[in-house]
Amino acid sequence: MTADPPLTLHPHVRERRQALGMGAADLARKVGISRQALHKIEVGASVPATLLAFRLAAALHVRVDDLFTLGGAAQAPTLPARSAAPLPPGTRVALARLPDPAGGEDLLAVPLPAGSFHVPADATVTATAPDGTLSARPLAPADEVRAAAARTAVLTGCDPALDLLVTHAARLDPAARVVLHAASSLPALRAVAQGQAHAAGLHLWDAASGTSNLPFTRRALGPATLFTLWTWEQGLLLAPGNPRGVRGPADLGRADVRLATREPGSGSRLLLDGWLRAARLPHPPAVAVAGSPLEAASLVAAGQADAAPGPRSAALAAGLAFVPLQTERFDLAVPDGHARHPGVLALLGAARSAAFRADLHALGGYDAAQAGEVWQRSLPDPDPPLSLEVHP
Numbered sequence: 001m002t003a004d005p006p007l008t009l010h011p012h013v014r015e016r017r018q019a020l021g022m023g024a025a026d027l028a029r030k031v032g033i034s035r036q037a038l039h040k041i042e043v044g045a046s047v048p049a050t051l052l053a054f055r056l057a058a059a060l061h062v063r064v065d066d067l068f069t070l071g072g073a074a075q076a077p078t079l080p081a082r083s084a085a086p087l088p089p090g091t092r093v094a095l096a097r098l099p100d101p102a103g104g105e106d107l108l109a110v111p112l113p114a115g116s117f118h119v120p121a122d123a124t125v126t127a128t129a130p131d132g133t134l135s136a137r138p139l140a141p142a143d144e145v146r147a148a149a150a151r152t153a154v155l156t157g158c159d160p161a162l163d164l165l166v167t168h169a170a171r172l173d174p175a176a177r178v179v180l181h182a183a184s185s186l187p188a189l190r191a192v193a194q195g196q197a198h199a200a201g202l203h204l205w206d207a208a209s210g211t212s213n214l215p216f217t218r219r220a221l222g223p224a225t226l227f228t229l230w231t232w233e234q235g236l237l238l239a240p241g242n243p244r245g246v247r248g249p250a251d252l253g254r255a256d257v258r259l260a261t262r263e264p265g266s267g268s269r270l271l272l273d274g275w276l277r278a279a280r281l282p283h284p285p286a287v288a289v290a291g292s293p294l295e296a297a298s299l300v301a302a303g304q305a306d307a308a309p310g311p312r313s314a315a316l317a318a319g320l321a322f323v324p325l326q327t328e329r330f331d332l333a334v335p336d337g338h339a340r341h342p343g344v345l346a347l348l349g350a351a352r353s354a355a356f357r358a359d360l361h362a363l364g365g366y367d368a369a370q371a372g373e374v375w376q377r378s379l380p381d382p383d384p385p386l387s388l389e390v391h392p
Helices: 013-019 024-031 035-043 050-060 142-150 161-172 186-193 214-221 249-253 265-277 293-301 310-316 342-352 354-363
Strands: 008-013 070-071 081-082 092-097 107-111 123-128 133-140 153-156 177-182 199-202 224-238 261-262 287-290 309-312 321-335 374-378
Touching: 013 024, 013 035, 013 050, 013 310, 024 035, 024 050, 035 133, 070 186, 081 092, 081 142, 092 142, 092 153, 123 186, 123 265, 142 153, 142 310, 153 161, 153 186, 153 342, 161 342, 161 354, 177 342, 186 199, 186 214, 186 321, 199 342, 214 224, 214 261, 214 354, 214 374, 224 293, 224 310, 224 342, 261 293, 265 309, 265 354, 287 293, 293 309, 293 310, 309 310, 321 342, 342 354
Parallel strands: 081 107, 153 177, 153 199, 261 287, 261 309
Antiparallel strands: 008 070, 081 133, 092 107, 092 123, 123 133, 199 321, 224 309, 224 321, 224 374
């Protein structure tokens, strides 16, 4: 005789709440629980007591049996998590344990690039809310996924060489894991400040002080350390052979030179704006706005622009001409609270390794002689002079 399959309680709280246009915080306040406790009920990770179930039903103007139904055995239970922005159901995510400064879920879901076949996912999103709270169905036993999340560091930044650093870190310590989330320098720094990443790769030139990265890190983070990753040459990416004869920023004001700029908040945009100010030029109209150094190089290589700001490494990768204008630091900003994270330690160990330094040098345009070494300690600025807002 075959036993009947076990019954599972299926919640419909979120669907009813969203149908009423009610926010999670509003419902939680009405029934006297935290938003996090409500999220666990909505994703089926927690079963409410009888009195709480009646309170939820009353607040949502339904019966208890409209909010909770019994059904056959369900799939593996979902995990409550959060993300920087709402993610559509089905999104493949990596999970990392990261304290939320706002008091929300400690499990962070990082979306993996669409079509990425070389990065395995930990889970897929099953439901998401406008505030970024979500439920994710693990692709392995939940305990294994949680254990992996505790060893996972989230790194954010824009230089494609960070991919190489992450690969070397995985070789150095297979037990640790680093997930790279691409972002320009200012958004990367904000992500660390907002509990969405453990470390940020930065190249932010402050023309007023003549210093890279440190003023911005003081503005954004509590006690932190800036580690040297590398220095690189920044300048103008130009079509092969430089047919327009561009010699420097002053030529970007010419009518026959089409400029592809970088997005506000990127280090290359800060440099470009400074070069134009020094040349007493307004920012010329741009034919395109690139989201990364390699995208800027590809626009020039495809003939869609005559010039763009970027590093020599991007010019070499795309077979472009290059006019060097400035040598710039690229540093890793790590808050003190994450300094001993196994993923962060693996990154720094890899940066100091001879294998990584030689590999990066072979790409061209980089100097990694001091990679992984402490450069500056950053303490909060009591009267911060800089803004981390992004302006067009």
